[in-house]
Amino acid sequence: MKGSIYKKIRKQMLFGSFVAAAVVCLAAVIIISILRGSIIGASEELGTSAAVDSKTALEIQMEESLFQLAGIKSYLIDEKLSAAANLVSITAHNAQYIVSEPEAYLPRTVLFPNAANAGRSVAQLRLAQNADYADLEAEIGLLGNMSALLVSGERSLDYVRSLYIGTESGICISADVDSDQDSVIFDPRARSWYIDAKAAGEMIWTDVFADNFGRGLGITCAMPFYGEDGSLRGVAGAGMQLGILAEIVVEAKLGETGYAFIANEYGEIIISDTVTVDGDGNIISQNLSGVFPDETAARMMNGAAGIERAPVEGRECFIAYAPLKTLPWSLVVIMSVDEVVAPAIESEERIIAMTGGTVTGIDRMIFIALLVFAAALILAQAGNSVLARRLSSGLARPVIQLSEGAGIIGAGDLEYRFDVKTGDELETLSDAFNAMISNIKTITAEKERIGAELNVATQIQASMLPCIFPPFPGRKEFDIYASMLPAKEVGGDFYDFFLINESKLAVVMADVSGKGVPAALFMVIAKTLIKNNAQSGKSPKEVFQTVNDMLCENNDACMFVTAFMGYIDLRSGKLTYVNAGHDPALLKKADGEFKPLPSKPSLILAGFENVRYKEEEMILSPGDTLYLYTDGVTEAMNNDCELFSTRRLLDALNRSKVSTAKELLVHIKNEIDLFADGAEQADDITMLALKITERMESIK
Amino acid sequence: MEIKKTITDYTGVLTLSGRLDTVTSPKLQEALAELMSSSDKIELDFSEIGYVSSAGLRVLLLGHKNASASGKTMTLKNVLPEVMEVFEITGFLDILTII
Numbered sequence: 001m002k003g004s005i006y007k008k009i010r011k012q013m014l015f016g017s018f019v020a021a022a023v024v025c026l027a028a029v030i031i032i033s034i035l036r037g038s039i040i041g042a043s044e045e046l047g048t049s050a051a052v053d054s055k056t057a058l059e060i061q062m063e064e065s066l067f068q069l070a071g072i073k074s075y076l077i078d079e080k081l082s083a084a085a086n087l088v089s090i091t092a093h094n095a096q097y098i099v100s101e102p103e104a105y106l107p108r109t110v111l112f113p114n115a116a117n118a119g120r121s122v123a124q125l126r127l128a129q130n131a132d133y134a135d136l137e138a139e140i141g142l143l144g145n146m147s148a149l150l151v152s153g154e155r156s157l158d159y160v161r162s163l164y165i166g167t168e169s170g171i172c173i174s175a176d177v178d179s180d181q182d183s184v185i186f187d188p189r190a191r192s193w194y195i196d197a198k199a200a201g202e203m204i205w206t207d208v209f210a211d212n213f214g215r216g217l218g219i220t221c222a223m224p225f226y227g228e229d230g231s232l233r234g235v236a237g238a239g240m241q242l243g244i245l246a247e248i249v250v251e252a253k254l255g256e257t258g259y260a261f262i263a264n265e266y267g268e269i270i271i272s273d274t275v276t277v278d279g280d281g282n283i284i285s286q287n288l289s290g291v292f293p294d295e296t297a298a299r300m301m302n303g304a305a306g307i308e309r310a311p312v313e314g315r316e317c318f319i320a321y322a323p324l325k326t327l328p329w330s331l332v333v334i335m336s337v338d339e340v341v342a343p344a345i346e347s348e349e350r351i352i353a354m355t356g357g358t359v360t361g362i363d364r365m366i367f368i369a370l371l372v373f374a375a376a377l378i379l380a381q382a383g384n385s386v387l388a389r390r391l392s393s394g395l396a397r398p399v400i401q402l403s404e405g406a407g408i409i410g411a412g413d414l415e416y417r418f419d420v421k422t423g424d425e426l427e428t429l430s431d432a433f434n435a436m437i438s439n440i441k442t443i444t445a446e447k448e449r450i451g452a453e454l455n456v457a458t459q460i461q462a463s464m465l466p467c468i469f470p471p472f473p474g475r476k477e478f479d480i481y482a483s484m485l486p487a488k489e490v491g492g493d494f495y496d497f498f499l500i501n502e503s504k505l506a507v508v509m510a511d512v513s514g515k516g517v518p519a520a521l522f523m524v525i526a527k528t529l530i531k532n533n534a535q536s537g538k539s540p541k542e543v544f545q546t547v548n549d550m551l552c553e554n555n556d557a558c559m560f561v562t563a564f565m566g567y568i569d570l571r572s573g574k575l576t577y578v579n580a581g582h583d584p585a586l587l588k589k590a591d592g593e594f595k596p597l598p599s600k601p602s603l604i605l606a607g608f609e610n611v612r613y614k615e616e617e618m619i620l621s622p623g624d625t626l627y628l629y630t631d632g633v634t635e636a637m638n639n640d641c642e643l644f645s646t647r648r649l650l651d652a653l654n655r656s657k658v659s660t661a662k663e664l665l666v667h668i669k670n671e672i673d674l675f676a677d678g679a680e681q682a683d684d685i686t687m688l689a690l691k692i693t694e695r696m697e698s699i700k
Numbered sequence: 701m702e703i704k705k706t707i708t709d710y711t712g713v714l715t716l717s718g719r720l721d722t723v724t725s726p727k728l729q730e731a732l733a734e735l736m737s738s739s740d741k742i743e744l745d746f747s748e749i750g751y752v753s754s755a756g757l758r759v760l761l762l763g764h765k766n767a768s769a770s771g772k773t774m775t776l777k778n779v780l781p782e783v784m785e786v787f788e789i790t791g792f793l794d795i796l797t798i799i
Binding site: 492511512513514515557558559560562580581582583584601602603604607608631635643682683 | 721722751753754755757758761762765788789790791792793794795
């Protein structure tokens with residue numbers, strides 16, 4: 001039982017705080033989830049858009065770069081080719097000039113190739129098979145003046161492997177470093193460059209071919225020169241090693257997949273690092289059409305510049321192309337889109353990874369936050385528990401104190417005082433308790449005082465009734481006994497008996513209306529008045545009339561007395577009696593049963609003044625028994641609220657086989673107790689028995 | 701004891717039931733005093749009163765005296781035989797107006 005308030009408060013507090021914490025937790029989780037969603041969304045969006053942006057930017061930048069690269073490379077090659085073309089042009093013009101002014105020059109010797117000169121650029125003479133040196137000596141000597149130009153020209157451009165002139169007469173003077181390989185017999189007129197230039201009548205470029213000396217692919221630029229008469233005298237030419245040009249094309253390899261090449265006007269790839277030749281020195285050209293989209297190839301062959309995106313060999317590629325000026329060629333740069341955008345993809349992946357990292361980070365943070373939350377929750381619950389315990393024990397303690405105190409007070413300790421100093425309603429309650437106990441103590445003291453006084457009153461009342469038996473030890477004529485058992489406190493019943501004179505005995509049985517102190521006081525007055533008046537020699541009737549009048553004075557409370565009084569002349573046995581509203585006395589003749597003593601009802605005492613009471617008489621014989629009682633006897637109740645009644649009283653009296661007055665009263669009392677069966681006694685039980693034993697002897 | 705009060709014109713009727721004894725008689729005394737100030741005629745219906753103790757008699761006597769003093773009337777009706785016996789013994793039969 002104890003501590004239940006404490007437990008209740010604790011339970012409620014814990015439950016309340018738990019619910020609050022759970023709600024907060026739930027809200028936090030929801031908010032965090034929403035935040036997480038939006039952060040992740042934003043992050044992913046940001047990452048994706050950043051990746052796309054950077055990819056797009058990279059692509060645009062790469063397109064520009066590739067386009068520029070193609071332009072630059074084509075320009076560089078153009079430069080070299082046009083430098084070579086200039087060289088050929090100068091050589092042709094110089095030769096034309098010399099052959100036009102033969103007289104201006106002294107003959108100059110040109111030697112046949114000498115292997116000892118190998119590796120050194122020198123002019124060397126070669127002749128056609130059927131040419132006769134002697135016939136051609138003058139012309140050789142004239143053209144020998146070209147030697148310095150040819151050698152210096154050949155040396156000026158590193159990709160020019162040989163600079164030469166060939167004549168209609170079958171002479172060939174060339175400047176090159178291949179003295180050990182050049183054959184003496186050589187007919188320039190049979191060479192394609194010679195034939196083409198002669199046919200064209202202007203500068204031509206040959207197709208790409210394999211170098212005679214295995215130095216890779218070559219190309220020749222050739223230009224005819226004429227005599228004064230306008231007849232063709234020969235062709236000047238420069239042999240170029242394309243490998244060196246190819247270096248320009250392929251130099252600085254473009255990443256992993258990027259490459260460059262030069263395609264000619266026929267859409268053939270003629271310069272690239274992959275071009276090969278067959279046994280005849282023909283290029284195994286790769287045709288663009290198999291590689292490129294046709295439209296792109298067409299645009300290229302038309303000499304356009306551009307940058308496109310198209311699949312090449314199954315891969316999405318950037319194709320940048322720029323035309324050459326000197327030749328109808330195009331420089332092409334190709335690069336895989338994947339590689340171009342690889343950094344973008346890489347950065348996209350990095351961004352996405354970073355975004356993922358962000359998500360992971362957020363998740364981790366959420367997890368940590370939730371952990372912290374859970375820890376905080378547990379701590380808070382623990383704290384709450386302690387708080388709840390303190391609070392509830394703080395609340396419960398004074399309650400328990402009050403409860404225990406109430407128990408102590410209940411046990412009768414009215415000195416106990418509560419000492420609750422909580423400063424709240426409990427202290428007020430405690431103060432109220434203290435005030436109440438104080439009052440109870442005062443009231444109890446008052447009650448105790450009244451009780452004590454009532455006790456005294458009861459004792460006084462009891463002592464006023466004759467209670468020493470036998471009252472008249474010397475008298476043998478009668479046996480008298482009386483008893484009064486008060487219901488509670490002081491009652492209003494009384495009996496009395498006394499000798500008026502030697503031979504006259506008075507018996508009185510009376511009942512004052514009500515109970516308690518007022519009844520007791522009234523009883524004292526009535527008893528005293530009756531006895532005094534009786535002893536003054538008045539007859540019963542006179543006594544009652546006097547007493548009635550006296551009692552009626554100042555009786556505002558309307559108290560009254562029912563009373564029976566009888567005088568017994570012990571000599572004659574005459575009973576003279578008067579009844580003021582009292583239950584009739586019962587008389588048993590010596591040989592009969594108890595019967596009501598006939599009496600005419602008269603009014604109670606103290607009811608109205610000037611009431612006339614009537615006396616009646618009856619002769620008592622030895623052996624007769626007179627029984628007086630109050631309504632406490634006949635109206636004794638059992639637990640079923642039944643009255644003992646006059647009938648039961650008569651039965652009990654008549655069943656009695658006892659002989660003395662005392663025994664008779666004890667017997668009746670037992671019968672009443674038997675009947676009441678433990679029910680509380682409601683009214684005073686007062687009885688008096690008088691047994692006449694013998695007649696008093698007459699005066700001797 | 702139960703007391704039921706009904707007032708018609710100048711007559712106040714108290715219908716009693718139960719026991720009229722030390723415990724219950726103060727109630728009747730109070731009811732009578734109250735009725736005495738408003739009604740000229742007071743009727744007590746005793747049809748359900750089975751017991752009247754001396755305390756009850758005292759209240760009846762008081763009521764009777766107060767009524768007489770102020771020129772009013774107090775009447776008892778439907779008195780049961782056992783109660784009538786008490787009134788007879790105590791001489792109240794001569795004082796009270798019983799119909």
